[in-house]
Amino acid sequence: MxxxxxxxxxxxxxxxxxxxxxxxxxxxxxxxxxxxxxxxxxxxxxxxNLTARSLRSGKSRMLGLVVSDLSVPYYAELASKLMSAAAARDYRVLVEQSAATRANELAALQGSLSQLTDGLLFIPLVLDADAVAAARRGTKPLVMLGEHIDDPRFDQVTMKNVGAARAVTAHLLAGGRRRIAVIGASPGDRVGSSGLRLAGYREALAEEGIDFDPALTVPAEWRRDGGASAVARLLEGGQPFDAVFGLNDALALGAMHELLLRGIRVPGDAAVAGFDDIDEARFSSPSLTTVAPGMNEIAERSVQLLIDRIEGTEKAAGGVHAEAEFELRIRASAP
Amino acid sequence: MxxxxxxxxxxxxxxxxxxxxxxxxxxxxxxxxxxxxxxxxxxxxxxxNLTARSLRSGKSRMLGLVVSDLSVPYYAELASKLMSAAAARDYRVLVEQSAATRANELAALQGSLSQLTDGLLFIPLVLDADAVAAARRGTKPLVMLGEHIDDPRFDQVTMKNVGAARAVTAHLLAGGRRRIAVIGASPGDRVGSSGLRLAGYREALAEEGIDFDPALTVPAEWRRDGGASAVARLLEGGQPFDAVFGLNDALALGAMHELLLRGIRVPGDAAVAGFDDIDEARFSSPSLTTVAPGMNEIAERSVQLLIDRIEGTEKAAGGVHAEAEFELRIRASAP
DNA sequence: CCTGCATTCTGCAACGATGTAGCAGAGAGG
DNA sequence: CCTCTCTGCTACATCGTTGCAGAATGCAGG
CATH class of the missing domain: 1.10.260.40 (lambda repressor-like DNA-binding domains)
Structure with a gap:
């Protein structure tokens, strides 16, 4: 036919x-x-006929993207940019949702997704480095995104979590805030986005000679409702604070929502800052001070790196690590 | 190997x-x-080996999804649900972003995306029915989503735009509002989401015997900033109003932002309602009254319909049309 | 005992492209 | 004049699977 x-x-x-x-x-x-x-x-x-070409040549010009859930705005935006970056190089992206499940992440690494694609962009959430290395022995190129895994064996593109969190905190400190609550981490976190951003927060405090108060660090699910309930717990615990740093924008927006509900003025009584600079941050009331982690650059560089590995242009024996530049966005919630 | x-x-x-x-x-x-x-x-x-199977059998167990931009939360959520629905039936979804461009929409219908997949889920934004029909003659199954095209030739799954918009408007009227501004449509719109939702608004007004005032219908880009600037224009035009109906949630949230910025209380001075029930609607301050258009049902039914066509289970000669049920979500912005 | 049919399994060709080998002719070098 | 290399093309095998045709077996019916 x-x-x-x-x-x-x-x-x-x-x-x-x-x-x-x-x-x-x-x-x-x-x-x-x-x-x-x-x-x-x-x-x-x-x-x-791309299928025939793919069978014969062993290349499909498709990249796999493993992400927990596309309906999370941050991932959706990242996926969109990754797809555009790939399209510009005449590659397509096949997305698979892992639902942050161990079984699904493993399946994506080993199963038919990697068979159908020439390489994988992977945002791990549950697997650790050893599990990924074991699952992936001798197969196609893999570029890691996000902060859950940081291991020299893998190619990786990340944001400057520590530096960006330090910049946000320093900005709050410069505005005269002294008791800055952090929402979305446990005081002992050392790894992952939460550990890294918390480290940046602590560095900024240390630079100003302010002691770290674990009582101001409130764990929460990284969603809007997590931010709201963290603020509620903070207030009910009676801890005084004059600023809230949400470790992502959803947390910060949820926190701000709860503060305003309870009649606490933002930024008058408490400044609020976030992390990610999602689109909504500009349109909340008040608009949200946050940090843009350089998502465009992350998308560009990770796609470029993966394609370079696929086409054999990038030959580094160990893992290549790249970090995108961030930009502080100062808005009404913490001027 | x-x-x-x-x-x-x-x-x-x-x-x-x-x-x-x-x-x-x-x-x-x-x-x-x-x-x-x-x-x-x-x-x-x-x-x-899926590639070999696909070459030999002519089936790939992949569905194509053509959408303008995955970073739009509504599309991201829909895509996520479509992918889950497909995965439950052992199909995968290959997403292509059209950027709402005529050339890209045509390319998706005719080009390699349809070659790689067994059928297409298409959310058209610029092509009209005849252009789609011409591009698609004698090829693989196609299910249309969204309201841009409504044509008996195509299989289609939609939301009840008219009914849902009527319900939202009726709710505002029941709350005593009499001058309800509509944001996101021109008074003359008859087709597409804007035309249908505007029609529902007018039906509700008519039921209460209230005249339609074109001055209260403000065109805007369906984004947050569109909603904000539409409200600004409305206020500067001096038109009195006691409620705002944003034809989607982004418009409504942007509108609410602008109202609050200008010291107009919500819902005290003006109630605000939206359409879509995106996740953020629950967490805005005040939380947003809106209508959930049954996205789960849309995703389920469109995937089911497409797969039924692919596997020959659905044999209807003409286009099958399905409409999902909506649900009004009454929250603080318009109690 | 033969025929016919259902059951169980095999072999070959084909899907539509690319890789490898090789052939013929032209020009260069000895 | 004979080899040797470069150019421009062809023929054939091959990627890993499924469709089609058919072989071999067992069993029932006449």
Whole structure:
């Protein structure tokens, strides 16, 4: 039914392989022959069968993206940018949702997703480095995103969590705030986004000679309702504070919602700052001070790195680590 | 390198074709033979090569999803649900962003996306029905989502735009509001989401015997900043109003932001209602009254319909149209 | 004992592309 | 004049699976 290379070859009066050579930009073809083939292709409306090409060549020009849940705005935005970056290089992205499940993350690394793609962009949430390394021995390229795993064995593109959190905290301190509550971490966190951002917060405090008060560090699910209930617990615990640093924007927005509900003025009584600079941060009332982690750069560099690995351009033996630049966005919630 | 069916056949002491038959649940195989094959598969860790299967069988068990931009929360959520619904039926979804461009929408309908997939879920934004019909003649199944196109030729799953908008408006009217501004439509809109929702608004007004005032209908881009600037224009135009109906939640949230900025109390001075029930609607301050358009049902039914077409279960000659049920969510912005 | 049918399994061709080998002719070098 | 390399093309095998045709067996019916 569909036009095949054979039909084109017959129409152009050349062999099947010559058509293939034209399509693959083989060097030694006479211009006249090339033109005959191109004319036949145009006339018949031929389009290469990607499945057949993929079977024969072992390449699909598809990248896999493993993410917990696309309905989380941060991941959706990142996925969108990754897809655009890939499209610009003539690659497609096949997304798989892991629901932050061990079984699903493992399945994505080993199963049919990696079979269908030339390499994987992976945002791990439950697997640790050893589990990933074990699952992935001798297979296709893998680039890690996010902060859950930080291991020299893997290629990785991250944001500057520590530096950006330090900058946000320093900004709150510069505004005269002295008791800054942190929402979304436990005082003992050392790894992952929460540990890194908490470390940045502590560095900024230390620079100002302020002691770290564990009572101001409130664990919470990184969602809006987590931020709201963390603030509620903080207030009910009677801890005084003059600023809230949500470790992501959803937490900060939820926290701000709860503060306003209880008649606490923002930024008058308490400043609020977040992390991520999602679109909503500009439109909350008051608009949210936050830090943009350089998502465009993360998307660009991770796609570039993965494709370089696939095409053999990047040959570094160990893992390549890249960090995107951040930018502080000062808005009304913490001027 | 990878284990093939041939290796399994050799290990099990049967023919290649018998292995294939086992995998495809062919009826006439002795239990003992089936077991030998399954054992060999388990022992060797064989996994079927999907590319080869796809080339040979012409089926990929992938659905294409054409959407303008995944970073729009509504689309991201819908995509997430579509992917889950597909996964439950052992299908995968390959997403393509059209950026609401005519060329990209056409390319998605005709190009390699449809070649790689067994059918398409399409949320058109610029193509009209005739253009889609022309682009799609004699190819794979296509299910339309959204309201941009409403045509009996196509399979389509939609929300009850008119009914839901009427319900929201009726709720505002029941709360004593009489001058309800509508944001996101032009008074003359008849088609698409804006036209349908505007029609529902007018129906509710008519039921209460209230005249439609075109001055209260303000066009705007369906984004937060669109809602904000529409409210600004409304206020600067001096039109009195006691409620704002944003034709989606982003518009309503942007509008509410602008109202609060200008010291107008919500819901005291003006009630605000939206449409979509995105996650943020629960967490804005005040929380947003809106209508949930039944996105789960839309995702389930559209995936089911598409797969039924692909597998030949659904044989209706014309287009099948389905509408999901909506649910009014009454919150603080318009109690 | 033969025929017919259901059951169980096998072998070959084919899906549509690319890789490898090789052939013929032109020009270069000895 | 004979080899050797480069150019431009063709033929054939191959990627890993499934569709089709058919072989071999057992069993029932006449």
């Amino acid at each position: 569909a036009v095949t290379m054979n039909d084109v070859a017959r129409a152009a009066g050349v062999s099947l392989k010559t058509v293939s050579n034209v399509l693959n930009n083989y060097e030694f073809i006479r211009p006249a022959t090339r033109q005959k083939v191109l004319d036949a292709i145009a006339e018949l409306g031929y389009e290469a | 990878a284990v093939t069916m041939n290796d399994v056949a050799r290990a099990a002491g049967v023919s290649l074709k018998t292995v294939s038959n086992v995998l495809n649940n062919y009826e006439f195989i002795r239990p003992a033979t089936r077991q030998k094959v399954l054992d060999a598969i388990a022992e060797l860790g064989y996994e079927a």
